[in-house]
Amino acid sequence: MDFQKLIGKVRTILSYKLFTALIYIVLSMLMFAVLYTNVKPETYDVELFSVAEKTIRSPKTIEDEVKTEEERQKAADEVEKVYVHKQEIAQNRILLVNSIFDFVKEVNQETKDLEKENQKQEGKAPDKLALLKEKLSTDETENVTETISDQTLIRLLDAKEDELDKARNLLVSHIEAIMSDKIREEQVTAAQGTLAGRISSAGLSQEIEQAAIELGEYAIVPNELYDEDLTEERKRQAMEEVEPFKILQGQIIVQEGHLIDREIYRHLELLGLLKSTPTVLPFVGLAIFVFLSVGAFYVSFAKLNLADLQKQNLLLLTSIIFVASLLIMKIVSLMEEVDRFEIGYIFPAAMAPLLIRILVNERFALFMTVILAACGSIVFRDDISGTIDMEIAIYFLFSGLAANLFLSDKSERFNVLRAGVLVSSINILIISFLQFIGGGQFAKMEFFFHIVYGVASGILSSVLAIGVLPFLEAGFGILSTIKLIELSNPNHPLLKKILTEAPGTYHHSVMVANLAESACEAIGANGLLARVGAYYHDVGKTRRPHFFIENQMNMENPHDRLPPSRSKDIIIAHVTDGVAELKKHKMPREIVDIAGQHHGTTLLKFFYYKEKKLNEDVSESDFRYPGPKPRSMEAAVISIADSVEAAVRSMKNPTQEEIKKLVHQIAQDRLLDGQLSECDLTLKQLEIIKETFCKTLSGIFHSRIEYPGNKDQKVMLDGARN
Known part of the structure; x- marks a missing residue:
């Protein structure tokens, strides 16, 4: 070709x-x-703020990270500040106010005792303000003296005990009432004003009223405080809930005739649709x-x-x-x-x-x-x-x-x-x-x-x-x-030629095909190839059909009149003639190989021994086929089947035991002669082949004309029968 x-x-x-x-x-x-063209992205030569000449759609689904981040930031900004109402603050402030009044009473009592001792000893009077500030400053968490003025502390120290108790009760009740509500930083001033108004209408003396108002304003603090951590957590959750902004596959980016603004241009750039930014x-x-x-x-x-x-x-x-x-x-x-x-x-x-x-x-x-x-x-x-x-x-x-x-x-x-x-x-x-x-x-x-x-x-x-x-x-x-099935058609020109010119060879080939196909299928080889190869393996006999005994019907055997060396040449030639004929008809290489290898380098024993009687110095190599030996399992099986079929048909009324013995003898002869050394057959496969041959041959018994001479030589494979 x-x-x-x-x-x-x-x-x-x-x-x-x-x-x-x-x-x-x-x-x-x-x-x-x-x-290439199926993955090449279409790009457009467009400018910012130009008019789109055609409608452009998105070629794929892609996330717009910039837009997504904007939406997430917007969601975070919409989250209000989180405030936490802490009720314990009101109690703490009330305790603080009570502590101040307690310290005032305590200082007043201590100064009275000290004044009595000083009068007896004619010593200096104690400084009440200093004592009070000393007691109030012992709290490390909140130094009251830095916020409450000395004037207010003096007014508390100078107040009568009943006025002091009244101011305390009044102040504590109003602080508790006002701080029961939520108070934020910006609401403190209003709450302090409310407290001042209530104290002013309580009928306290001017001095103690002013002191109570200042102390109350000090006590009123925010009890609903901004929680920065919780606020940030809420913002983070809000940002996570925002779905990524995606430009969907097939989505229109810009309609024909519309202006390409910055956002559209950015989308075109993001999708790699601009010629200036190819991907x-x-x-x-x-x-x-x-x-x-x-x-x-x-x-x-x-x-x-x-x-x-x-x-x-x-x-x-x-x-x-x-x-x-x-x-x-x-x-x-x-x-x-x-x-x-x-x-x-x-x-x-x-x-x-x-x-x-x-x-x-x-x-x-x-x-x-x-x-x-x-x-x-x-x-x-x-x-x-x-x-x-x-x-x-x-x-x-x-x-x-x-x-x-x-x-x-x-x-x-x-x-x-x-x-x-x-x-x-x-x-x-x-x-x-x-x-x-x-x-x-x-x-x-x-x-x-x-x-x-x-x-x-x-x-x-x-x-x-x-x-x-x-x-x-x-x-x-x-x-x-x-192709093999076509070649097995009986109407094929070569098969018709074998049938008409060498009918005995045709029948022999069909029998060999049956044996070879069943054996090849049993060992896992190509049974159909073996069958077709067997059909054509002896096509070379059509050149001189009457020199092969299966085609000699009611006629004299021409080999009886020829010297063994000449008969040998004619018999061996059917292999080369067959190969030439198959090549002429452009037959597949596998079929040609089977025809050329089915005899390997076997010995034409009948003519060799016949020549040996005439010439003791005859060389065995001169009476061997030129080869090559079978190189495929199919060729090897056909080689054995060819000899087995010819030998069995030479026997008269053979028993199954005789067939088994003969098949074993021929297969063993092929093995010992080295004819199977170039193919992949194993000993196990060879045993399977012999068993399959015996089963197939059990129903195929045909009489075959025998050569004159030694009977043992008749059952062996020789060129005249093959």
Whole structure:
């Protein structure tokens, strides 16, 4: 294939690692380029205080931190100061007033006693004011003498005891009454005036009245105090209750024809919609997405237990399918601009999963489904950049999953089309789910078109997969299940040629195919590949069909007239002739390999021993097939099955025990001869193969014409029978 030749030339120039790295780099660049316009934010060339030429909407939801802070500060400023009413203050002030009167009485009593002693001793009279101030200043928390004037203290000291008691009772009762109400700092003066008015009307002497008023004004203090901590806590709560001010996605920032004021300009700047303030964050986000996606590709292929060349081929194949799907997705998204309805539903989301499932495996098909769904959420996002469309992502995801589930293992082309029809039904259900879950708020015509798109998506997926599949198989030399089923069709030209020109060989090949398929399925190998490979493994016999005993019907064996060396050349040639014939018909490499390896380097024992009777110096290597030995499990199984089928048909009425013994003998001969040394068969698998052969052969007994000569040599594999 031209494509294979091109890839081969690139590989000869670049090393494996460099070529693989180049694939990942190109994949990343293409993915970034396709999604670039879907994340590129639209910017506007506008000036402050200019008129908007078009209506501008917000491309995303974003918090306006400046506006939020303003609203929070406004809420904090609206919180009133918190005052706490402390009832104990009134009691403390009353106790203070009572204490002053008690001290006055105490000083008066002490001075009287001292005056009596001084008269007897003719000493100096004591200073009552000094004694009183000394007693009043003993309170460390509040020094009364600094606030109450000396004149008031003297008036209290000079007052009569009954006037002093009257003033005390009057003052205490009025202080208690006034301070039972809440008094703030700014209300103290009014409360003091109220107290002064009540005392003035109480009928006290002028001197004691003035002293009582001053003492009462001193006692009246605020009992409802400002609590700064509680006020700050209330402000903090008020600020926390303010919801962040957000510019919502799709919200109109400015209407067409309106003036762009400072607030609008600030919003445009905040959203990165000004050409003067571009943002790179969307591209950074896209780069992260591409890195994760391509990284998932790398990890998935790194874990594959395949040869490097096979992994590279699958990576290239998967990348091409992925990029092609992405490009189709992009083309469909561009059609949305001219379509009234969401045409994204018509995208063949199941095409890539179907192709990957057929050409690679189910796990990679699921992986492709997830990546394409993620890409679809970006490509088919709303008309607002920087957003993703989760509805379309869910639609693509379930469409791809349905393709994986409904495509049967025997992937005939009809089954691919059937899977597409079933995907269409799933698409209808998913579209209905997406529409109905919103409460049924949709137009009937819109719903109808969406259903049509969903059906078309499933059918298109299968049709495109069927149409593209042959090109991918040919371009990458991949032997898919569909291709194998096509090759197993009896109407294939090569099979018809075998049937018409070498009918005995055709029957033999069918028997070998039955044995090989059952054995391969038992050991976990590709049973279908074994069956098809067995159909074609002896196609080289069509060149000289009558030189092979299964095609000799009522005729003389031509080998009886030929020297063993000539017979050997004819028998060995059927391998090279078969390989040439298969290549001529451009058959898959796996089928060609089976035809070229099914005899390995085994010995043509019948002709070797025949030649040895004529020439003792004959070399054993001259009577061996040129090889190569079987290199795949399928080729190895066919190699053993080929000999087993020929040997069993040479036996007359064999018993199950004889069949078992013969199968074991042939398998052991292959093992000891080193014919299985280049394939991955284990001894345990070899035992399973022998058991499976015995079960299958139990109902297949066909007489076979025997060669003349030693009977032991007849049951062994020889070229004349194969």
